[in-house]
Amino acid sequence: MVLAAADRAAVRALWLKLGSNVGVYTTEALERTFLAFPSTKTYFLQLDLSPGSAQVRDHGQKVADALTLAVDNLDDLPGALSALRELHAHKLRVDPVSFKLLAHCLLVTLARHYPGDFSPAMQASLDKFLSHVISALAPNCR
Amino acid sequence: MVHFTAEEKKAVASLWARVNVEEAGGESLGRLLIVYPWTQRFFDSFGNLCSESAIMGNPKVKAHGRKVLTTFGNAIKHMDDLKGTFAHLSELHCDKLHVDPENFRLLGNMILIVLASHFSKEFTPQMQAAWQKLTDAVANALAHKYH
Numbered sequence: 001m002v003l004a005a006a007d008r009a010a011v012r013a014l015w016l017k018l019g020s021n022v023g024v025y026t027t028e029a030l031e032r033t034f035l036a037f038p039s040t041k042t043y044f045l046q047l048d049l050s051p052g053s054a055q056v057r058d059h060g061q062k063v064a065d066a067l068t069l070a071v072d073n074l075d076d077l078p079g080a081l082s083a084l085r086e087l088h089a090h091k092l093r094v095d096p097v098s099f100k101l102l103a104h105c106l107l108v109t110l111a112r113h114y115p116g117d118f119s120p121a122m123q124a125s126l127d128k129f130l131s132h133v134i135s136a137l138a139p140n141c142r
Numbered sequence: 143m144v145h146f147t148a149e150e151k152k153a154v155a156s157l158w159a160r161v162n163v164e165e166a167g168g169e170s171l172g173r174l175l176i177v178y179p180w181t182q183r184f185f186d187s188f189g190n191l192c193s194e195s196a197i198m199g200n201p202k203v204k205a206h207g208r209k210v211l212t213t214f215g216n217a218i219k220h221m222d223d224l225k226g227t228f229a230h231l232s233e234l235h236c237d238k239l240h241v242d243p244e245n246f247r248l249l250g251n252m253i254l255i256v257l258a259s260h261f262s263k264e265f266t267p268q269m270q271a272a273w274q275k276l277t278d279a280v281a282n283a284l285a286h287k288y289h
Contacts, residue, residue, distance in 0.1 A: 028267070031267045032267045032270050032271075035267045035268060035270070035271040036267070036270055036271040036274040036275075037274070104251055105270075107255055108254055108255055108258045108265070108270060109258075111255045111256075111258040111259040112258040112259065112262045112265055113262065115258075115259035115260070115262065118255075118259050119194070120172060120173045120176040120177065120194050120197075120198065121176065121194050123173060123176075123177050123255065124176055124177045127177050
């Protein structure tokens with residue numbers, strides 16, 4: 001399953017605009033996820049999850065780098081994200097619902113910081129992009 | 143039963159007081175119909191839903207969005223008894239309208255996104271957590287009478 005051309009263009013354009021700030025927004029999205037959906041904290045028992053935590057910031061940057069990798073490889077998300085799939089699906093065994101919760105919080109974060117850019121069409125493109133990323137992270141053998 | 147702390151109730155009420163129900167309601171429903179196009183299945187009588195501009199400009203979408211968000215305002219007055227408050231609407235959505243309750247969760251998330259875009263400063267992670275709890279609880283209350 002491949003993202004439509006219009007959606008790709010929209011996501012790439014937004015990513016250019018976010019520039020080097022992607023990590024700031026993914027970190028905020030993580031903080032929102034932990035607060036709004038406390039069950040997600042069960043995957044981070046080893047991290048300091050207090051507000052402003054450097055460890056959450058580090059993890060936020062990892063998520064940002066992964067999403068940027070995804071944006072740069074929209075032609076082959078499963079290929080580009082195979083190592084991350086191995087990690088999340090097979091080693092960490094994260095319930096895929098948790099990714100949806102993080103995706104929702106990322107949309108809230110971007111709507112907050114870029115209200116002028118967050119048209120319904122943009123939201124739809126981002127939502128589809130994140131769904132594709134989540135699919136690419138799902139276990140491929142069950 | 144969901145319990146809201148005094149801080150959560152205060153946070154929700156303080157933001158609610160500033161919401162333009164007509165605008166926010168229409169926008170939330172419009173976004174639902176655009177981002178999750180299958181939700182249009184419940185609105186065949188609404189006329190033109192062919193494009194983003196058609197949906198966002200559709201007067202029936204705006205009117206229904208306002209109606210839905212006004213009911214939400216009622217929820218905020220009765221946060222300690224959402225199941226009771228929404229019992230009748232739950233029966234209506236199950237028996238007459240046949241709406242999959244998953245759609246209530248999706249619409250709740252659209253409301254949050256609209257609030258985030260209109261109230262950047264106020265929509266902190268703590269504010270979102272309080273509102274998320276409310277929208278999830280309303281969705282559950284609306285699903286409660288399903289059989």
